Amino acid sequence: MQKKEVAVLLAMNKANFPNFYKDMGELETKGLLDSWYLQFQNYDKNIIQAAFMEALKVCRFPVTIADIFERLGKIGALHQVPVDSLWQQFLHAAEDAYLLSYGFGYTAPGRTEGKTQGQENREKAERIFAALEPEIQQYVGTLERLVDFGKMDKDKLEQIIQPAFRRSIDSMRERHGLEKMLNQETKELLLSDAVVDKPLLEDCSNER
Numbered sequence: 001m002q003k004k005e006v007a008v009l010l011a012m013n014k015a016n017f018p019n020f021y022k023d024m025g026e027l028e029t030k031g032l033l034d035s036w037y038l039q040f041q042n043y044d045k046n047i048i049q050a051a052f053m054e055a056l057k058v059c060r061f062p063v064t065i066a067d068i069f070e071r072l073g074k075i076g077a078l079h080q081v082p083v084d085s086l087w088q089q090f091l092h093a094a095e096d097a098y099l100l101s102y103g104f105g106y107t108a109p110g111r112t113e114g115k116t117q118g119q120e121n122r123e124k125a126e127r128i129f130a131a132l133e134p135e136i137q138q139y140v141g142t143l144e145r146l147v148d149f150g151k152m153d154k155d156k157l158e159q160i161i162q163p164a165f166r167r168s169i170d171s172m173r174e175r176h177g178l179e180k181m182l183n184q185e186t187k188e189l190l191l192s193d194a195v196v197d198k199p200l201l202e203d204c205s206n207e208r
Contacts, residue, residue, distance in 0.1 A: 098150025
């Protein structure tokens with residue numbers, strides 16, 4: 001998230017709660033902007049904007065950093081498959097697809113008329129990929145990549161792939177939950193120049 005995008009949220013905060021900002025000087029304004037930017041710089045702007053708009057619906061005082069993270073934390077884990085279960089499904093599928101890949105090149109006739117053993121093995125692997133939870137499919141991308149994961153040793157999977165897998169699933173769920181919360185009216189407001197408060201933006205006009 002860029003600093004100007006953070007400034008837009010603070011401008012909206014000021015527009016909704018002007019009395020809380022009326023005595024704020026230039027130094028304080030810059031400090032507020034900097035503190036928000038440091039918290040949100042590594043987040044996708046759409047996620048933070050959506051959480052801010054949801055917080056704005058219920059907050060009787062200016063939205064705070066804590067309010068935004070609270071909204072993020074409430075995004076629905078209900079009815080979701082636990083990430084650990086997804087990880088186990090991923091491991092089994094990767095191993096099975098890798099074992100089947102050994103036979104992708106077999107040219108001997110298969111059990112199905114008109115197909116080789118190699119074609120049958122590939123079709124089995126494709127069914128494994130198709131049966132994965134959508135979140136795993138999105139993370140993996142292709143059958144070929146699933147096979148590549150199956151080639152990796154256990155230590156690499158646990159130390160490198162598992163943390164990345166977990167972060168990816170969490171990010172997907174966070175984004176999906178906020179997209180469901182974000183209605184069309186809110187989207188249009190976020191795209192409008194009317195919400196921008198120029199004094200707040202001036203502090204970061206020359207920054208990225």
